[in-house]
Each structure stands twice: as C-alpha cells, then as structure tokens.
Amino acid sequence: MWLNAGDRNTKYFHRKASQRKEHNSIRRLKDNGGGWHFEEHEIVHILNSHFQDIFSASTLENVEEKGAIWRVGNGSRIHIWEYRWLPYNTCGRVLSERLPNNSCSLVSNLIDHDTHLWDKEIFCSMFLPVEATEILSIPLSWSNMEDKLIWPLEKHNNFSVRSAYHFIHENCMRLLASASTCGISWYKIWCLSVSPKAVWLHSPLGFHPAVNSVDEFYDWLFDRLAKENLEILGWIVVVCWEICFCRNELVFSATHYLPMTLASHAYNFLVEFHSSNPKPNVISVSRIVKWKPPLGSHFKLNVDAARFSVSEWTLGIAIRNSIGQLMLSAAPRISAPPDPTLAEALALRWGLQLATHLGFQEIEVETDCLSLVNIWNDGSNASTLHLIMQDCKNLSHSFQHFQLGHTCRDGNRLAHYIVKDYHNPVSVICFDSFPNSVLSIVQDDVLGSDL
Template identity: 25%
Template sequence: MMNSFWWGHYGAQNRGINWMSWEKLAMHKNDGGMGFKHLSTFNLDMPSKQGWRILTSPNTLIAKMYKGKYFPNCEFFDSSPGHNPTFVWTSICNSKFILRVGCRWRIGDGNNIPLWNENWLVDALPLKPINNIDLTYSGLMVSDLMENDSKEWNVHRISAMFDQPSAARILATPLYPSVTDDRRLWRGESKGEYSVKSAYRICVQKLIDTSHMRVNGNWNLVWDIKAPPKIKNLIWRICRRCLPTHVRLRDKGVECTQVVSNAVNNNNNAQDIIFHILQQLSKDDSAEWKAVRIVASYPDSKTQEPSARKWRKPMAERVKCNIDASFPANSDQVCIDICIRDEHSAFILAKTEWLNPKSEVHIGEALSLLSALDWVYELQLGHVDFELDSKKVIDGFHSSAKDLF
C-alpha cells in the first residue's frame, strides 16, 4: 500500500507503476535508497525506549512494577516474558537485543559493572580469557581489574587473565579520576541518551540484509546538491532507472506509441534523456559559460584566497591560553601543548603533557582543555581566555546538556 502511494499519481485510485520494491526504497540514502522506514523494524524501536528507561532508571514506579512482576530475582537482560505477559512487556522483551547492542558502560569505580557479558569496552567486542582461567572468576567486576590504591589498570592481573589482544584493548581504555559513578550510555548518541533514530539504524543492521540490493557510489553527490527536493528526487530516479522511458515501460509490459519527442525516441533510456537535456542546455548557455571562463582567467580578478586566521591578543588585564592536542602515529599517548600569553602578546608560560592511553580526537581535545583549566587554576592567573581548535569540545563546553562520553 505504501509503495503504491509513493509511485501513484492523481489520487488514491491510481496505483501507478511500482518501479522499485519497498525494500529497496527503505534502504539508506547512502546505499541508493530513499531512506524510508521499515515499519516492522521501527515498531521495535519504540518499546526498546521503554526498556531503556527501565534499565537506566530502576527507581521509577513503572520500573519497580515491571521488576516486581516479571524479573524479581534477576537483571533486566536476563528476564523473560513469563506467564501471561502484557502486550507491552512482550514487546519490550522482543526488543531487548537492540539495547544489548546499543548500550555500553561508562566506567566509574567499576563496582557495578560485571566483567563478563557486558559491553564496557568502546569496541563492544567480547573478551577472550586464557585457557586455564579459574571458573571462580565468573563473578568478578571491572573494579577487580584496577589497582587498589589508584584508578589505574592492574597490568599484571589483566595480563594473567586475558590473551594479548584482549589485554591490550583493556589497557587502552582510559580511566578518568573525575568519573566516579558507573552508568550505562547509548553508543549511538554523543549525549549518551537513547534515541529512536540511532536504535532504528542498529535494528536495520541486525535484522535486514541489504547487501545484495545496495548500489555502490557516492550518493551524497545527489543529496547534497543545492536544489529543491523535487530536483534531487528526479536525479535519483534517473540514476535508479525509475522514469517512464520507452525501454522501462516495455520492461513493465506497457505498450506505448512511437510518436514521442526526440528526447525519448529510438528506445532511449533515462541516461540518454538527461544527456540530451544537458546538451540542449549547454547550447543555450554557451555564451554565458564562455563569459564566465573569461572572467575566471582574467589576471586582475577580485577573487581572493581565504586568508589564514591570525592569533588575536586578549583584552586588557586578561591572558590567553592556547591549547592543542596531537595524536602521534608512532605513539600510544596523546600530546597536549599549552601556551599562555598576556595582553601584549608576550610569552608567560608553556608546557607539554602526555596522556596515556591514546583516545579519540574529541576526547583528547576535551582532556587537553581540562588539563589547561587545572593548570591555570593552580597558577592563579585571574581572567583567562581559552582557545582551541575543536568545535565539538567548544560547543559541548557551552551546552547546557551533559555529554556523557
């Protein structure tokens, strides 16, 4: 019905010609589809949002009610529909796989994170213990892999329990002393909160195999065109051979007369039509095109290259702290450079600091800002302007919402 509505014209009575199946239309735009929703898949994302609330807010009234009725003696992920469940609870149970894939732990003290069968590493891949590991390790928490007197990994214990790749992944996971509470995060959003949009992407990847229907190519060239949506839609239809050309109509078993315009005569396909139209347009606009080329080649053209942004000194009685984080390819650490200058551009202080382990770019930039804030606070410099080149960190710093990553 939805496919007929999309391809139909002139009211609901005209079903039109279904040039493409709904499965192909529902593919992501980057794969050659239109990005429409699979309703059956989308309907799983809504109850999984309720499951996320039960998982992350266990003290709410509805979470306590579900736990008391359906999983009083186990955790949410270990629960089952049970006897005579409600439709809502059945739907939540059917969508739990989305939460398993999409959520992970933010490591605080590690006392609430089970070591096994939980996503607490960034890559969410399972850990591989060594073959002779004791079965008594099954009840361990992530905190058991840390040092007792500091928030650092216990390298000896980790190396004794896991194979080399798993141990390297654990040791590459940063631990931040400022983060003290364990909390579940949604990996699909930078804020760490569940969203139906990101859950839908996970659900499609798990349930629907579109690898055999994808059309390779940079489809962003079509969707990023600065043109009205109907023009983008037309170009997409041309690329996907969804126009009523003579060849395509004949493929659909539609008889059409040979008395057609020159553009679509002689069994032309969609590509021939668009090339014909472009050829006509190029002839009409040839004079304008030549004029543009002449202006572009003129040596005294006023077109200027964008100038590099210059450093600006701070206002009176203030200092400026410039911060930069670099990620050397031959190192497993993040290099932080901090430079402080006064209102006359005179050098005051500078330092370089190395952080271990290497992290993602925006995390490294955020840590460099945190290090600079601590250092400036210790120096008691008064009014300070901070300058760095990470827009994501700057926006997150000024945002009222917390970025849980």
C-alpha cells in the same frame, strides 16, 4: 506549450498538471521474500505484518542489552567479562579468556584509584594485546563518578525510542539484505549534479518495471554507486532516465530510438543541464586571526591535540601572561581513543591542572575545537567525553576568573606547533627554558597583537 515545457517552468507545471495534484500513495510494496505486491489489501497486510514483527520480536525485550554500553566511571558496577563496556569494540565485550586463578571481576579492580590511571601491571596477564591497548586508551575521570549505562546510537548518548526503533529494524533487515545492497546511501545519489527528475526515477520511490532482470541491474547499479565517482554516477543516472523515456515513447507512441540516438540525447541533456546550472564561483576572503593577549592580570591558556599513533595522542599546552611572555609549554603523551574532540578535552584538562598547580587565579582558555566549546556550554552529553568535561568544570571552579572561548587555527598556532614539534616518545614540559622555534612563534604573536 507550458505543459510541454514543464521541466523549464517547474512551478507552473506542478500547479497545472493534474497528475501532480494526487496525494502521495504507495502503489506497490516488496515483501521479505522479494516479491512485489500491487493490490491495496496486500500492501496493507505487508505493512501490518512488518510492524508486528518489529514490535513483537524478541529483540525488543533485550534491545537495551544489545544496544547500550557501560561508560566507565569508577568501575564498581561493571563486570569485566559479562558487560559491554569497550566503546570501540564491535561487540563491546572482553573476548580475552578469563584465567581460572584470576580474582578480578569488576573494572574497578583494574584501576589505580589513587592516581586515577589504569593499573598496567595486571593487564599483560589478563587481556590480549589488542584489548589491553583499547582498555588503556579509555580515559578515566579524576572524580569518583559512577558508572553509567549509555546509548551510543545517539549523539549525546541518551536513549531515544527513535534510535531504538532503527536499531531493531536494521538488525532485522541485516539478515535479509544482500551484500550488494548493504551500506548504499541514497544521499549520495541526490547530491549528483543532474536533473532531480532523473534521480527521482532511480530512488526507492520511483517507478520500477516488474521484470526478471531488475535485481541483476540493481546489483550492477549498487556496485557502481560504491566504486564510481560522482561524475560517472551522473552519467549513469541520465542514461537510465533516457532509457525510461525511450521505453515510454515505444509503448505509448510506437516511436523507436536507436542506442546511439539515446546516448546522444543523454549527452546533450547533461551538457545543457550543466551549462544552465553552473557551479557558483565562491570567493573566499581569508580573515587573519591573531593571538590576543589576556586582559589585565589574567593568563591565557591555549590547548590543542594531535594524533601520534593508533592509540596515542600528543597534547599541546601553552600559558602566557598579559604581555605575551611564555610561562609554560607542555606536550604530554597520553593514550586515548581515535576521537579528536575527546583528545582536545583531555588537553584542556591537562592545561587546567597545570595552571592550578602553578597557582594562576585568573585564566582565559582558547581552543580551535568549536565542538568542545559547544559541548561545554550544552552539558547534555552522557559519553566518556562528558566525564572529562566534568573534570574540567571542577578544575575551573578553583579559579577566581575562568573563560573558555574558540579561536581559529592562526590564533592557536603556538599550541598547534607544540603538538607537531614535540612528537617525541616522551612527554615534554618546559617552565623557563624553551626551544628557539617556540620562542619565535611567541615573538610573532606579540608583534602581531595589539600590545
């Protein structure tokens, strides 16, 4: 009785069923030509050939050249047309044709090193408009930092053998994979609200009969995975599992099932599964986060960033004293890539620079970007973001007291409002005269604080 009800008593079933005690093994393997092999010596041969091809391929020798990219520092080591240095371009290289009379060869020739900005005057004649926009959106460091070859396939842009292996493997498989199977994520299937045993059947490790029509079925299945919602995908998985079950009943018990009976079983199974596994009712308790004034003689800097266009961001900056009085509000417009965390870092850099120019010595900084605070504390990033964060740390050393912390959106709503309200074509900086809408939020924050 227990084995028959094994699906309802999973622990007991796994413990008692002898076939579940077997070690995991590869029972079949597909070669590069699409043929299946079931013999052990054939499987071993395919595995050996596969790894020999990967580690003896010519791509291994220039994997650094193909996968790595240059992070722009002062630009003195990067050749404009020879190196990969465009971070948001597929190939990473400049595609604009080099004119015969062009004497610029290094990226440093494109930078105004006095202002630490790109020299826009020479861009129009050198690059296509799309590439010029992309280059202008690359933030430059305010310090004279060296260019660095980074590995963009890792989160912190540091090279790892693991990601290099995947890079080589994906390049090899990309030539073999058909358009119908590219980009299919099995994670999406495992997230379906159906029985795990039904999903396991259709995973890459499941049982697949060697029939001629299996490729056509997979083409159809992968197309559905890319287009249908999770509810429809759940129905597809359960129906396929029922088809396999009926096939086994026909082979081993000579029991025939009509298509309507199969569909009815699938429907009842899914309804019963959903009724036995209801989604938990999550009760969300909203916690009101208020702006808190800084301590003593400290000043508080709140920063935020919002995207204005494809390559432009508006930064929100607000500085208040310990009684909640607004000292400065700013909404500079900058060119930056489509990276929210990087834009938040640029807002932090702008805010610290303004606070330095105003002569503030003790400052507390708040942002609603938690990843920015984590990166500040971690400091192991090699990307362009690291350059900006290094500028921020250099600026922080000019204060007698500096503190960076995270707050929720409600605690940062003034900077957020400035970012949204000042969506103007030009940058706006106010020192003593502020819009009434801004002053209204300042007053609300003071009334809601502990002052």
